Amino acid sequence: MKKILLISIVITGLTFQLYAQPAPAPGAAGNPPATFPGVVKGKIVEAGTKTPMEYANVAIYSQQDSSIVGGIMTQADGSFQIKNVPPGNYYLQANFIGYEKHTLPGISINRSGSVADIGTLELKPASKELEGVDVVADKARVEFKLDRRVVNVSQEISAAGGSAVDALANTPSVDVDIEGNVSVRGSSDFTVLIDGKPSVLDGSDALKQIPASDIERIEVITNPSAKYDPEGVAGIINVVMKKHIKGSFSGVANLSASNTNKTRGDLTLNYRNDKWTFMLGGDFQNMVFSGERNVHQELYNADTTTVINSVGNMDRTWKGKGVRGGIDYHISDKTTLSMSGRVGDYTFQRNSLSTQHTYDNFGTDNYIFEDNTSARKGNYWNSDFTYSHNFNKDGHKLIATFYASGRQGPDNEYQIRYPSDANGNPIDQNPDKIRTVEASNDNEYRLKADYTLPVNDENKFEAGYQGRVNRESEDYLFENFDYTSDSWVNNPNFSSAFDFSRDIHALYAIWSHSTKSFSWQTGLRAEYTKREMDHTASSDPYIIDRVDWFPSVHLSQKFGRDIELQSSYSRRISRPRGWDLEPFPSYMDPYNIRVGNPALEPEYTDSYELSVLKRIKKSFISLEGYYRRTNNLITRIQELHSDGIIYHTRANMNSDQSLGSELMANLDLYPWLRIIASGTVFYYRLEGSVNGESVDRNSTNFNSRLTADVKFTPTTRFQLMSIYRGPSVSAQGEYNGMAFANASLKQELFNKKLSATLQVRDIFGTMKRSGTSYGDGFKTDFEFKREPRVFQLTLSYIINNYRSKSRNGGGQEGGGDDMGSEY
Template identity: 45%
Template sequence: MKRNFLYSAPIIFSAIFLLPGSRLSANADEDNPPRGIVTGRVMEEGTNTPMEYTTVAIYSTEDSSLVGGTVSGPEGNFEIRRLPFGEYYVVTNFVGYQKKVIDPVLVTRSNEKVDLGLLEMSVDKQSIEEVEIVADRKHVEYKLDKKIVNVSQDINAAGGTAADVLENTPSVSVDIEGNVTLRGSGSFTVLIDGKPSVLEGSDALQQIPASAIENIEIITNPSAKHDPDGNAGIINVIMKDKTDQGLNGIVNASVGLNNKYRADFLLNRRTGNWNFFLGGNYNNNLYPGRMTREQVTFTDSLDRVLEADGAFDFRRSGLQLKGGVSYDFSETSTLTLEASGGNYGFGIDRSNRSHEYTMPATDDIYYVSRSTMDRSGRYLNFTANYTKQFDSRDHQLTTMAYFSRSTGDGIEKQEDYNTEEGFLVEDVIPFSTRAVETEDEYQARLEIDYTRPVGATGKLEVGYQARLDDEFENRLYEEFDNDTDVWIENEQYTSGLDFFRNIQAAYATYGGEWKNFQYQLGLRGEYTYRKIEHERSGEDFLINRLDYYPTLHLAWQFKNDHQLMLSYSKRVDRPRGYWLEPNISYVDPYTIRVGNPALEPEYIHSLELGYQKGWGMNFLAAELYYRNTTNLITRVTEFNDSLDLFVLNVQNMNNDHSAGAELMVNWKFWKWLTVNGSITPYYYRINGDINGTPVEEETFSWRSNLNTTFQITPTTRLQTNMAYRSRTVTAQGTSEGFYYMNVAFRQDLFDRKLSATLQLRDVFGTMKRDFTNTGENFEQHVVMMREPRVLTLTLSYRINNYRNEPERRGEGGGEMDFGGGF
């Protein structure tokens, strides 16, 4: 296959924005009145640990009025701009630490940039016990362009995965199979520390251990700097990291009833300018359940009825090892190298008993189906990051190079036994089939991002990104000949697929502020070249396209901690690889699946309006959103009379509209009781046609979460999570509502070095998936329920007092929020 690489793009683009940058900034500054800048770095006294989220405020010496302020960044750095010449004093404040005052601070024409240097803050020993009780961060924090889910606040997720964390989060729903939807859509991009995941969507989130996660960012309207992929936005999982001097780390292990095991560790060693880390995780989990199916197929002469019930076992497993090193060439220049590798596996065993008959009545048919699906893969990732910071925090260059190689294989086996009414399979020779798949994939990514201030309040971001994906898949389908005891290839279901995609992107954003108003405009351009070669048919499917994706973010900051935000973005949802495979896949005795290589991307227009009001650690947040999807990728079920089978496929057939409101409150009633609740009413409408039949469905639905935390003692917590999901519609039917409740108890021991968490999931056994599909000549009703009341014990041990810094230090001053850009 000919590769259409644009080799010169990075060089040309870099020259465009790097070489003239200095002159652009200089010219802009000449048009602005004299303004000063105050910078510094906040550290914890005695440990030299950078203190993020520290409130830094600057006051006029003349009348003690507040002139400006900010919060410190991840390395403790802060910068306050737009200061008129004059005499000031600076106050730094952090929950649990003694307030620090720097006085005087003189900003003059001859001293426009004042560097306060290293500011050390000491622990307030008199209030430390109270801080350990009340200084936990909010479960969900709202920022200008994202929600941040603080994993440490959800003890019900202990021993679980990222999907379990998101189960209790506004905007997100998780069904009994672990499938995650973001605002009703299963199409979103999963990033790990800002880098792509080997697995996609829900599969990726179910492999990441919750105990290794610092927080999760939910970005429903990303700026032009981010990839536009995903109908609903981006879920960025931020893993734990440490920069303390010396050796520290954390080890977690959990065990649950009915074969559920998980363990992970992270070790960090920092010495001088070098930082080394090593981590790994292991999981092996079994999720049994039951399923019932009722199905009626309509023909001119009779109706055929199928009634089936059975059991299933979901399996998920994985092993990963990762390591890396970073070196600080100076305080403004850092190189980081990382590598990770491992394997993953998932599968399902099914055993179903089926009764088939017709109306008017004919002879009854009874049969037993046993199937096994196993998929496994291996991967190796390499990442290099370089960051260069110039004369201010907002002036920097970052580059990232990423390479991934993954291989995988899978096997699906099916045995069908024709039996009598008692479903006895002894002495019955089954009809046996199997499908064997292999795949080999390479991914590469290059990013160059440049940011610099423009004038007193503006900020320009420009960047170039390249994404390459090359994948080959082969599928072999065989049927067992009972007479010769030989597997015979079925060429109709056997084929190979070669997939190649090259995306070249450039973006620019410009943001600034005027009084209490902040804004950011962005535009991203992407060139996409995609080619699919189908081995059996010899057909090629080509896309060669240029797209543009505008973004807009606005924010108004009012008095008394009120904030209003408005954002818009255009996005794209590119078809998943398995949707594009034209191969015929055997699903069960009455169903086959066929991909569609001619499938085109969806395009999404998303608009959001948000409001926040804070009272210290308490806050109220509300969001209104509207999303319109054109060229909607629709999963279609049809009955094929000639094959006498159901056919599952995907087509671009519809448009949809989704509008709703998200209301969330976080309230600390007393030191021992915190309640976090959300409710999301929403309207959904889908219209289009399926094979010439007009489709128009609409529904008004809602979902809610209620998390209650009881701080029994400074080291003992009890937490309950309750959720409800109402009935929703699909293109061909409905999905019924359900509710569930989880309970967890956590005890910290040995000066918080050891934590033990006991968790019970789905207390009342009410979590299920109940859906109905209706077509021109059929009706289906399926109910699935997974194992309820799962009890899990998780132990966590901290080496050298490893701590999750945000949990220990709290919200960092709480009420002051000076923005900080987009």
């Protein structure tokens, strides 16, 4: 951490010292007449659609010797300004990956420092005829921006027919386990945004519901600025959906199926004219993932050792369907009203059949056949209204958004326990039956306003407000089946009701300064939080009434055109969910009970990053270092009580820290071969105690990825991906390492209107999750394996030359349209 801070301070100090050097007086003896540098500015759009092109490269060259004088990438609205251009004659070149280079001669800057406004340049797609086949250059699969990395999902053919989770599986800094749970640099606490707006569902659940075929790109922001909601220790994952088009009417349809009961489909239609843009889409999925589980548990209570072995199968099902729509009305060239919404349903279900063998050192020996089903299901909706206005001055704008969402539905669980023989055959036709129903109703409302004012060519001021209102209610019903009355009977020991409210009001301010080679940004966000709870098990409301401060700093230093050094700092927060706070016990099985902790407080993380990026023609190599420390850590705790039951809860007991580095190479070795490789090494340390015993732990972890992308022909493409995930530790256990590989083959047909992608996942059957957890009086070894060698075919059909708007949004600090109202 000290090294990161030192480097940042040195860079800043050297830059300011450079600009502080006095200059000789113009016109003094021996000095030539004063000259002043000028500015070259303009705007880059896509030919035909007039869509602004963000991140297009613009460079100025001397007319005399073709030496480069300056360069820059365009902003979210396609605009650019190249400053400090000496007097002289120049020509300009603008280009973007997949588009033809545009050269504009005849640019002059006079001695008085004039401004050369070239107006609007149009870039055409870089296509050419090759033996009757249309060839278009590819974008990089992963791109690095000032504050984020961008995953271009269209380049990840292994994600075809899958969800956003599959698109993220081969992304640096992101891990996906066998159950589809996503973590960013080891933490599953992150915020999911969809087009810059919050998702109705949380974390991995939200990503599992989004078809990869509907996604334009995914932005992983590990160190957001003060402009963003600080919720989520690991940062933000923003999913940018396809929505804009080329021409008046177009669309795309996708359908996929596998050999193992997995189907998914979606349809997106668009219409646009000069004033209006309409979008309508729908999707469905029914994905079943089969697997095996093996758990060995030992309980130590006085002189009794109880062993529980559980072996069986487990199926996980992700189901859902939804309809979405959106309207943009362009009141004028500077003002737009937008409205969008989505309604749908979701189901996350787990079915398991297993045989449980329990014995101890005093002669107990019995077998139980278990048939368990748990399901989280419900309906959801969300809508947003956005007003955008651009003032006369470039970059001067106001964006205001109102967002509302809700979800309702039960979480159900059924457990049937048959006494059985050693082969799992039931010997009692009146098994123990338990069912639970947790009915929930969750609504959220947000209001956000963002104001941006360019003070001058080098400085920019941003400020805004965000209000959040959460209301959540839950009723938990626990029932046993009574054979005497042949009915379900409520068990009051485990039934409860819970109401939760949380209001958050935030203000932020950001100041940015940018020159030709150096830029910095500093911001501060203040948040006021009020939280209250009402639970049948407690009369204490456990109120939180506090103000938190969240500073952020970003620095960037360019060395020529090919090397860039970046560093940043931000403070993050992770607030406990209502589920974590419920003080009433929830039944898991005869040996496990979960209890929430209403006294839980938020955990806070200080995050530092330092990175260097080297561009080599179309390739690049990046090296990132990061340090993250979390205080007031919310820790999962397992306690064995005298009744022989393990109680699962959470508490603010510890702190942890991660120090790591990540090396990534994106290498275009040949026109037909691209290699993407990354490796992460990080040191993890956990500090604290559980039940009075120290849990100080540390580990050195290593993860790596390797992807080979091969073009056999302009319309045939093969991709092989391999991932290794090293061992890691937790407060009460360890996780073993694993490795797996996937392969994909994509064929485009009928002038690229139809594409077919064949995939095989987990080629060698090595993907699994295993490890050990332990504590005072217990030890558990576990292994979960997912079905290997899953074959899946995905068909995609383009309607009327569908093209998504691919460069808008995701700019520096969320300056683009897609992230203009980010939370």
